[in-house]
Amino acid sequence: MSNVRHASGGSAPASTRGSAVDGGTGFDTGNPDGKRDGSPHTPRRAGDPAALRRLRDYDYTNFYFGAGTDPFGILEPFGEWWKDAEFGGGYYLYSLPMGSAPSTRVAIGDPKTRETHHGLINFASYNYLGLSYRPEVIEAVCEAVREYGAGASGSPVLSGSMDLHKRLQKEVADFKGKEAAIVFPTGYSANLGVISGLMRPGDLIVADRLSHASIVDGMILSKATSRFFRHNDAADLDRKLRGFGGKKLVIVEGVYSMDGDVADLPEIVEVCRRHSARLLVDEAHSTFVYGANGRGVAEHFGLDDEVDIHLGTFSKSLGGLGGFVAGRKELIYYLRGFARARVFSCALPPGVVAGLLKALEIAAGEPELRERLWDNARYMHGLLREAEVDVGDSTSQVISIMIGDDAGIFRIAEDLLHEGVYINPIRYPAVGKHKSRFRMSISAAHTRADLREGAEIITSVLRKHGKCP
Numbered sequence: 001m002s003n004v005r006h007a008s009g010g011s012a013p014a015s016t017r018g019s020a021v022d023g024g025t026g027f028d029t030g031n032p033d034g035k036r037d038g039s040p041h042t043p044r045r046a047g048d049p050a051a052l053r054r055l056r057d058y059d060y061t062n063f064y065f066g067a068g069t070d071p072f073g074i075l076e077p078f079g080e081w082w083k084d085a086e087f088g089g090g091y092y093l094y095s096l097p098m099g100s101a102p103s104t105r106v107a108i109g110d111p112k113t114r115e116t117h118h119g120l121i122n123f124a125s126y127n128y129l130g131l132s133y134r135p136e137v138i139e140a141v142c143e144a145v146r147e148y149g150a151g152a153s154g155s156p157v158l159s160g161s162m163d164l165h166k167r168l169q170k171e172v173a174d175f176k177g178k179e180a181a182i183v184f185p186t187g188y189s190a191n192l193g194v195i196s197g198l199m200r201p202g203d204l205i206v207a208d209r210l211s212h213a214s215i216v217d218g219m220i221l222s223k224a225t226s227r228f229f230r231h232n233d234a235a236d237l238d239r240k241l242r243g244f245g246g247k248k249l250v251i252v253e254g255v256y257s258m259d260g261d262v263a264d265l266p267e268i269v270e271v272c273r274r275h276s277a278r279l280l281v282d283e284a285h286s287t288f289v290y291g292a293n294g295r296g297v298a299e300h301f302g303l304d305d306e307v308d309i310h311l312g313t314f315s316k317s318l319g320g321l322g323g324f325v326a327g328r329k330e331l332i333y334y335l336r337g338f339a340r341a342r343v344f345s346c347a348l349p350p351g352v353v354a355g356l357l358k359a360l361e362i363a364a365g366e367p368e369l370r371e372r373l374w375d376n377a378r379y380m381h382g383l384l385r386e387a388e389v390d391v392g393d394s395t396s397q398v399i400s401i402m403i404g405d406d407a408g409i410f411r412i413a414e415d416l417l418h419e420g421v422y423i424n425p426i427r428y429p430a431v432g433k434h435k436s437r438f439r440m441s442i443s444a445a446h447t448r449a450d451l452r453e454g455a456e457i458i459t460s461v462l463r464k465h466g467k468c469p
C-alpha cells in the first residue's frame with residue numbers, strides 16, 4: 001500500500017459536499033476507522049466480515065493522494081481495491097444502466113446478476129414534473145434536430161448562439177420576472193461561471209456548509225477567501241461576515257439537494273442587508289416547485305427582489321439539461337464576457353434548447369402539475385412519517401431517508417432493487433461521513449398506487465435492516 005498516502009482529514013467542514021475547500025487539497029479523505037496507514041484492499045478472504053466492512057468503509061476519497069513521483073502510481077492500489085469493492089463492496093450500485101425513460105417505472109440493468117429489473121418504481125430521477133418524456137417535449141426536440149441538426153457547433157459568444165438560445169434566455173428572464181438571463185451548458189457550469197466570473201482574490205464568499213459541489217468548486221476557482229456557515233444558521237452567517245470590509249457574496253440553495261429542507265431566506269436576507277453582502281440563491285431544486293408562479297423559494301417568501309443573483313438548472317423540474325442565471329441586465333452582460341465556464345464551452349444542442357422551451361411553456365402554463373407534485377410529496381411524507389421512517393429535516397419533494405451506516409447502505413440498496421424500488425444510495429463525499437442516506441425524488445407523474453407500493457417496499461426493507469420500527 002506504499003502508494004497510498006492518507007490525508008490528514010482536511011480543514012473543510014466534514015459535511016461540505018463535493019470537493020472541499022481546504023486550501024486546494026480537495027477532498028477530506030478522513031479514514032473511517034481512524035487509521036492512516038491501512039491498506040483498503042489487503043484482505044481478499046471471502047466471508048471475512050472485517051474485510052468486507054473495510055471494503056465498504058473505504059471509498060474513492062481514500063485514493064485522493066498518492067506517494068511517489070508518478071501520477072499513475074495511485075492507479076495500481078486503487079485498481080486492486082476496486083476489483084473487490086465493485087461487487088464485494090457494493091459500488092456496482094452506482095451508474096446502473098437505465099433501459100427506459102426516467103419515468104415513474106424504469107428498467108434497470110443489474111451488472112452483478114446480469115438481469116434487467118423491469119417496472120421498478122423510480123424515486124431516483126429528478127424529473128419532478130415528468131416533463132422529459134412528455135410527447136410535446138419529445139416532438140419539439142425532434143423537430144429542432146431536423147431543422148438545426150444535432151449540435152450548436154460553437155461557443156455561445158461565437159457561432160453557437162442560435163435564435164433558439166436567444167429565445168430561451170428571453171423566456172427564462174420573463175418567467176423569473178428579471179431584466180435578463182443567461183444560459184449555461186449545465187447547472188454545474190452556471191455556478192462555476194457566475195461565482196468565478198464575479199468574485200476575485202481578496203473578496204469574501206460565505207456559503208452554507210451543505211452547498212452543492214458546483215458552488216464549492218466555483219469558490220475554489222474564484223480564489224476569493226471562502227468561508228462556510230452552519231447549515232441554515234443566520235446567526236453563524238452573521239459571525240462569518242463580521243469584520244470584513246471588502247466585497248462580499250453569500251450563497252445558499254433554495255431547497256438543499258441532499259436534505260430536502262428549505263433555506264431560511266428571510267433571516268439570511270436580513271443578515272446580508274446588514275453587511276451589504278450580495279446574495280446568490282441556487283434554486284436548482286426549487287424552481288417550478290415553490291412560489292405562486294413557480295419561480296422558487298425567493299418568490300415563496302416574497303423576497304424575489306431581495307436576491308441579487310437567481311440561479312437555476314433545467315435538469316431537475318424541466319427534465320432537460322443546462323443552467324441559468326437571471327438578474328439585472330448589467331450582471332448578465334458582464335457574465336457574457338467573464339463567465340469562462342460558458343465562454344469556453346460549446347452551447348447547448350438546439351434539440352435540447354427546443355425541448356426546454358416546450359417544457360418551460362408547459363411548466364408555466366400548467367400550474368396543476370406543481371399542485372400534483374405537492375400532493376404527492378405530502379402524501380409520501382405522510383406514509384413515511386406513519387411508518388416512523390427517519391426523513392431528517394426534509395419538507396419538500398426531495399426526501400432524505402437517513403441511514404447513517406456508510407457500509408450497510410449498500411446492502412439495503414440492493415434489497416430495495418430486488419424488491420422493486422430504484423433509489424440511489426448517497427454517501428460521502430456527497431454528504432458527510434456517517435450521514436449516508438437514500439435521496440428520494442417525488443414526481444408529479446407518480447400515481448398514488450406507485451407511492452403506496454413504494455412506501456410499503458421501503459418500510460419493509462428498512463424494517464428488515466433495523467432502520468425503522
Ligand SMILES: Cc1ncc(COP(=O)(O)O)c(C=O)c1O
Nearest residue numbers: 186187188212214257284313315
Ligand atoms: C443545488 C445544485 N446546484 C447545481 C447543480 C448542478 O446542476 P446540473 O446537474 O444541472 O449541472 C445541482 C445538481 O444536482 C444541484 O443540486
